[in-house]
Amino acid sequence: MSSVSPSSRSLHRLVYFSRSLLRPEDLETGVEAIIRRSIDNNRIDNITGLLFCHDGWFLQALEGPALAVQTAFGRIGRDPRHEGVKVLGAGPAEQRLFREWDMCARTLSMVDQEVSRTLARRGAFDPARLSAEAATRLLTTLRTVRADAARRFVA
Numbered sequence: 440m441s442s443v444s445p446s447s448r449s450l451h452r453l454v455y456f457s458r459s460l461l462r463p464e465d466l467e468t469g470v471e472a473i474i475r476r477s478i479d480n481n482r483i484d485n486i487t488g489l490l491f492c493h494d495g496w497f498l499q500a501l502e503g504p505a506l507a508v509q510t511a512f513g514r515i516g517r518d519p520r521h522e523g524v525k526v527l528g529a530g531p532a533e534q535r536l537f538r539e540w541d542m543c544a545r546t547l548s549m550v551d552q553e554v555s556r557t558l559a560r561r562g563a564f565d566p567a568r569l570s571a572e573a574a575t576r577l578l579t580t581l582r583t584v585r586a587d588a589a590r591r592f593v594a
């Protein structure tokens with residue numbers, strides 16, 4: 440008998456934001472290192488998601504078995520590369536919105552920069568004012584824009 444309850448295995452999604460403590464000159468390599476580690480760990484943990492970095496903020500969705508998401512988020516919360524980690528929303532999810540490779544895309548890719556520029560034109564970005572739904576919408580939009588760009592690049 441497994442000691443893991445069914446609810447700890449059911450699909451959960453958690454969306455949070457935090458303030459980056461990476462120096463601007465270290466941002467690109469820092470984010471790449473985070474993503475490299477995340478791909479390896481998340482694959483093992485059956486976690487998917489997407490990390491967006493904009494104007495010194497991190498915004499990330501994590502989805503997978505509840506216990507795995509909680510454990511990964513515990514590790515992420517203790518990471519000295521960011522501070523002020525705040526959960527925007529967490530709870531059961533009906534289906535995955537992100538795929539394994541959505542996390543893989545380099546966060547400072549051209550499309551991400553374009554999305555960043557669009558956000559910047561709308562004024563100061565304040566993730567604390569986003570609802571969980573709005574944050575998830577932003578991340579799924581980014582997923583779509585990245586996928587479109589990847590298709591155009593391959594075509």
Ligand SMILES: Cc1cc2nc3c(=O)[nH]c(=O)nc-3n(C[C@H](O)[C@H](O)[C@H](O)COP(=O)(O)O)c2cc1C
Binds near residue numbers: 516521
């Ligand atoms: C903004 C941010 C997002 C992160 N996202 C993930 C993630 O999705 N998965 C993960 O395993 N680690 C993530 N990390 C890294 C973890 O905080 C931690 O360094 C890593 O999981 C430790 O892995 P290890 O025990 O295999 O060395 C993230 C870190 C930061 C700062």
